[in-house]
Amino acid sequence: MNQLQLTSHLRYEVSERTSFAFSIVAARTPHQTVSHEGIEIAGDVPWTLEPYDAGSHQLLRLTAEPGELDISYTASVAVDASSAEPDELDEATFDDVPANVLPYLNPSRYCESDRLGGFAFRLFGETPAGFERVRAISDWVHANIVYEAGSTDGSSSATDVLLQRAGVCRDFAHVAITLCRAIGVPARYVSGYGVGVDPQDFHGFFEAYIGGDWYLFDPTGMTKANALARIGYGRDAADAPFATLVGHADLVDKSITVAHVDVPEAEPAAASTA
């Protein structure tokens, strides 16, 4: 078990009445326990916490009037990943993929897996199926995409990133997810807090459905399963942005800290916190 200490602080200048949905709250899962959690919002702004999918994704929602909006979130998160032997994690055959996992085989806005079948099979068609193949995909993304702040924007999809060979964490995840789906492995996007993310920010990584569960991978290589606290997940980054807003507000400050409380455990070979 690993104990992480998180804080995030967001400050907006709100120029007209604006509704927000924040994905900044640590998820509750059988493998992730949240304690000493605090949400502080300056002024008298009412807010709600709306659990989604049994708490594995919690939305902080509020409507702010013009002026400053200042939000602080702190939590202690105990992450107790299930671990498994990579050799025992097989890819599911199509008929073994449960109905609620099937959508993660479909293409999505930022992961056009229907367009990358040839590419994916050319690169990974000969790799033995299973955990190691997904790791090969994650490693390939790490080796072939350059991390470059500002190289992409909110409209950049996996095919865009593959063509320009540069992106940020969400783009790394999108390319890996797309390649997984293209070869028939369900994959989804996860947002979270990661120790080692540089510069420290919210982080995006991915999970693949293998061995009957969702296993974590971070193709940026910046962080490890035992140093990641999950927030939410979805088909791609569109489903788990740290903030969605309708109205008009400028983000003027964002600062995140994530740290191990004690010495982290050894990294498991394959880890799941879903």
Add this chain to the structure above:
Amino acid sequence: MNQLQLTSHLRYEVSERTSFAFSIVAARTPHQTVSHEGIEIAGDVPWTLEPYDAGSHQLLRLTAEPGELDISYTASVAVDASSAEPDELDEATFDDVPANVLPYLNPSRYCESDRLGGFAFRLFGETPAGFERVRAISDWVHANIVYEAGSTDGSSSATDVLLQRAGVCRDFAHVAITLCRAIGVPARYVSGYGVGVDPQDFHGFFEAYIGGDWYLFDPTGMTKANALARIGYGRDAADAPFATLVGHADLVDKSITVAHVDVPEAEPAAASTA
């Protein structure tokens, strides 16, 4: 209440062991009751029916060996749409959209709403919000897209269709869904059986989230809410294809019939069967 009688018949030549997931079974919802249902599969092919989302989408799954696969589905479906007065169906403000509806505001593979904000606001920004605005979108799609079999394929998205101004039912739905999301109205794809679809085939239409519920629209204009039996739904057609398969099989016959059992009721002004 409207009583529909459905049949679908699919025949494949399976050339290697192939896994199938069919979305051809009528959904169970508070507004749709299924009776006299029969699934017949020639030969000794084991199959399962996997309910998804509390039965509102039922997947027929099986694995077929090489040879012929012959599937017949029949059902009587009583559709008892809730109806409402269009004037009373307001668009939800962002903070009133429930967390599990929020994903239907996001762009998806075939509905790139993030790219069509300008287009949508130019066309519908001045239209008063509510049911009538969604109807205006559906009507605009009907008036501006030509129904043309074979004009699109499985990779065609709403932007492709908008540029070529031609498509089939799924494309009409995708364009309408995209425009809805672009102006802030949650929208989703629905597949089903529709009386009046010509040539008779599985049908695709859409639902918009207004007045706190999901209301039906068919931008092809071919069918009506009281003549539609729903099968499944999702973010776009990728989530509800009549068949998904992994392996190799050729569809050699597909025939669908849909009919009213008795005189249909008058079409409600706004109808929901979700």
Add this chain to the structure above:
Amino acid sequence: MNQLQLTSHLRYEVSERTSFAFSIVAARTPHQTVSHEGIEIAGDVPWTLEPYDAGSHQLLRLTAEPGELDISYTASVAVDASSAEPDELDEATFDDVPANVLPYLNPSRYCESDRLGGFAFRLFGETPAGFERVRAISDWVHANIVYEAGSTDGSSSATDVLLQRAGVCRDFAHVAITLCRAIGVPARYVSGYGVGVDPQDFHGFFEAYIGGDWYLFDPTGMTKANALARIGYGRDAADAPFATLVGHADLVDKSITVAHVDVPEAEPAAASTA
């Protein structure tokens, strides 16, 4: 005949040795006579003027060392457009299009006319062929695209602009060119100096090949044929940017003036300066 007085002034901060090709020099054509022309480049920077296509496009080329690069161009340009009666300007049949005009029927990077056949024929297929049909296309672009500085960038093509319904002068021209080519009318991009461009900048418009010659259109509606001095032309804006550079330099000042020297003549119904 119309007499225009032009100036342009460009200032760069050059941070490494940089090669430039400028399209800022007024073209020499049978309909455009240049006098009192001056090119001033501060410091001891050697430059050449490379005529292209018999002077109808003149490239100012130079290589600058690190430091400031300051370029001033002035010219008096007499524009004596040929004019014609719109009714007499027929579209050429394909076999009457000369070989050197045929490339302007082909799709280009920013004018994907191969993708817009359906769109173009739906809008303009019934319009009688000839000058008036091209004018209808130019007018449609004017009415349906919003002029919005910063709404596009160097990668935006006609299809992008059609989807977002906003752009700047080059985008207006690209959409019109694309629709022309899609219905079989050769069309090309022209850059120039235009009286009335607001804010005053280099301008982009287009020419269509009708009645055996190239006729001018400005879908932004900002300027007129008798108030336009041409610089260069090509398949789309990629061929006639005011500056292309290899190296590294920042444009820190750009100012353009264009004015009639005397009272402009009445605008001809159809004008050509090619």
Add this chain to the structure above:
Amino acid sequence: MNQLQLTSHLRYEVSERTSFAFSIVAARTPHQTVSHEGIEIAGDVPWTLEPYDAGSHQLLRLTAEPGELDISYTASVAVDASSAEPDELDEATFDDVPANVLPYLNPSRYCESDRLGGFAFRLFGETPAGFERVRAISDWVHANIVYEAGSTDGSSSATDVLLQRAGVCRDFAHVAITLCRAIGVPARYVSGYGVGVDPQDFHGFFEAYIGGDWYLFDPTGMTKANALARIGYGRDAADAPFATLVGHADLVDKSITVAHVDVPEAEPAAASTA
């Protein structure tokens, strides 16, 4: 000098009056001499041969009435490529690229070089500039794209092909051209007749501007400079299709033969026939 014997035979069923422009006639260049040329068109169809760019591209043009159109072309072509030492062929610096070569640095419809800067520099940024870098690009395309008839269509561009990793000869050329332009090497598409093309058809390859001239490369690896007779060239395949037509006609037969008349010379290390 290599002597090639060519024939092409095209048969159409013309269902309405149709205008054709064929690029099937061997080019006249200082390095390519055509003799014993014959054009036979069954029936009484008038045709013209329109030289373009001083004969380096000859268009065969005609208008056919409904019925059968049957065209045979034969020629003996002596190809006497200039050859050079690869080591001596430098890439031109931007200021040494002549104005009429500059357009071949621009992106075109099927060669979106503006989108592939990152990709190209990542792969070839460290390769020493010159002939060998272009050869490295051509070899990379050969190694990474699979030749697969029917994998692309007339709307497939270099980025599409890069993502699906499959295509036909025009696609191989497009990807190579795009990568060349992206790193600053002018490149253009060439169509022709090639010994060794399998299945025998018209062929597409490319030329890069190095050492002050245009040198030939065939990334499909199917043929060699001394076994290629050029027809036409352009920015991409849109400029040199074997046939363009306006009207309605179906191609019902196409057969091409290309053969060496005598033992071919040894392949030069670098060859130009422009």
